[in-house]
Amino acid sequence: MKSVEQHVSDILAVVSRPEPIELDLLRAHGTVLAEPVAAEVALPPFDNSAMDGYAVRAADVAAATPQSPVTLPVVADIPAGDSSVSAIPAGCCARIMTGAPLPAGADAVVPVEWTDGGVATVSVRRAAEPGNAIRRAGSDVVKGAEVLSPGVRIGPAEIAVLAAVGRRSVSVYPRPRVVVLATGEELVEPGQPIGPGQIWESNSFMLTTAAIEAGCEGYRYGFVGDSPHEVLATVKDALAHADLVITSGGVSMGAYDVVKQVLQRLGTVRFEKVAVQPGMPQGYGTVGENRVPVITLPGNPVSAYVSFHLFVLPALRKMSGLPQEQLPSVRARLLAPVVSSPRGRRSYLRAVLDYDAAGGDVAYTALPAGKQGSHQLSGLAEANALVVVPEQVTELPVGSVVEALQLPRR
Ligand SMILES: Nc1nc2c(c(=O)[nH]1)N[C@H]1C(S)=C(S)[C@@H](COP(=O)(O)OP(=O)(O)OC[C@H]3O[C@@H](n4cnc5c(N)ncnc54)[C@H](O)[C@@H]3O)O[C@H]1N2
Ligand code: MOO
Numbered sequence: 001m002k003s004v005e006q007h008v009s010d011i012l013a014v015v016s017r018p019e020p021i022e023l024d025l026l027r028a029h030g031t032v033l034a035e036p037v038a039a040e041v042a043l044p045p046f047d048n049s050a051m052d053g054y055a056v057r058a059a060d061v062a063a064a065t066p067q068s069p070v071t072l073p074v075v076a077d078i079p080a081g082d083s084s085v086s087a088i089p090a091g092c093c094a095r096i097m098t099g100a101p102l103p104a105g106a107d108a109v110v111p112v113e114w115t116d117g118g119v120a121t122v123s124v125r126r127a128a129e130p131g132n133a134i135r136r137a138g139s140d141v142v143k144g145a146e147v148l149s150p151g152v153r154i155g156p157a158e159i160a161v162l163a164a165v166g167r168r169s170v171s172v173y174p175r176p177r178v179v180v181l182a183t184g185e186e187l188v189e190p191g192q193p194i195g196p197g198q199i200w201e202s203n204s205f206m207l208t209t210a211a212i213e214a215g216c217e218g219y220r221y222g223f224v225g226d227s228p229h230e231v232l233a234t235v236k237d238a239l240a241h242a243d244l245v246i247t248s249g250g251v252s253m254g255a256y257d258v259v260k261q262v263l264q265r266l267g268t269v270r271f272e273k274v275a276v277q278p279g280m281p282q283g284y285g286t287v288g289e290n291r292v293p294v295i296t297l298p299g300n301p302v303s304a305y306v307s308f309h310l311f312v313l314p315a316l317r318k319m320s321g322l323p324q325e326q327l328p329s330v331r332a333r334l335l336a337p338v339v340s341s342p343r344g345r346r347s348y349l350r351a352v353l354d355y356d357a358a359g360g361d362v363a364y365t366a367l368p369a370g371k372q373g374s375h376q377l378s379g380l381a382e383a384n385a386l387v388v389v390p391e392q393v394t395e396l397p398v399g400s401v402v403e404a405l406q407l408p409r410r
Contacts, residue, residue, distance in 0.1 A: 172323030249299030300374035350383035
């Protein structure tokens, strides 16, 4: 059987990073930066006041105390955005607001709280050191400095930095368009009644939203039955709208495993068994003239969920322009035993991971969900981690130290 690592690297070989596009700042939110961004001007661009108060020469107020305040004439009023006051004479001051340009001649700002707040003259009760409450030009970013590197995901903080250096648009990798198609004759749309032998379809909803949470454009194509003709037509249609097609179901050994039947004939899609539990039957490849990548996941809902995190996320990272990165991994102490794990396959158990302040060098506990079957969705929602049981290990006692992969936070 193929290793998890080999399958990830095979999938990465069939997906590629797209050409960058230029997007308006707000539309760039959630995409990945494709260019280094430098500050064309220093930030702040000019010396300015950090407080509402009075721009003074520090020497003029050096003797000020509550008992013997210093009184200065107020010769100007400088709101933020007003650069008309270029200088103040010695022995005078200007009322100044936070963010307003510091006039030449001033070397300190006295906060209004240290004064009587006067408008024509002001009485200063406390001395200010030179530089007090002044934000110097370039004290945030010097001119020409790189403020963002390519490969970062653009969140609100990055948007703030981009806007603050004056960028209205930015070069980013387009969000991958991920089309999700489920298969299975037994499936029924949620909201509709189910009959004997039927279940409500859940995988396409899960996979579409997981792709969206991973920063992609997710499109749910819904589901099709087990007719090869219908699957073929739907896959062909999906290709026109997709940078990646994800299917669920129909990849195992069943007589009606239609994804396997159809895609095996349609391109370079390979179907293999990966040494993993859940998620053993897997497929990947490219389809159609444009060689659109396809990843075929097993239909069991837990298998599809775990497979998404192990095999699809790395592909989405690459297609999004992100560097490769594993799910964050911590060591955790098991709160319940692992009674049976298949020899020769690496198990990923859904578990609740908790920080354990008393744990010493093992700072987490992990409680595997009681129901670990590939069809048992009930433990999935509360699980925040996957406990890794290595291929050669078949059971683990309580207290064993294991590796736990943290699932993306919701
Ligand atoms: N003889 C063998 N049988 C099976 C093997 C095997 O190696 N030999 N592998 C088993 C494993 S492991 C898995 S995983 C499943 C994968 O099967 P398929 O990918 O072909 O999936 P289906 O047969 O279509 O469905 C499996 C299961 O999941 C339910 N399902 C499917 N799609 C959805 C959906 N969109 N939403 C909710 N539930 C879904 C489906 O009803 C089945 O119960 O094969 C094993 N068999
Ligand atoms: O490998 Mo299957 O994914 O157990 O259910």
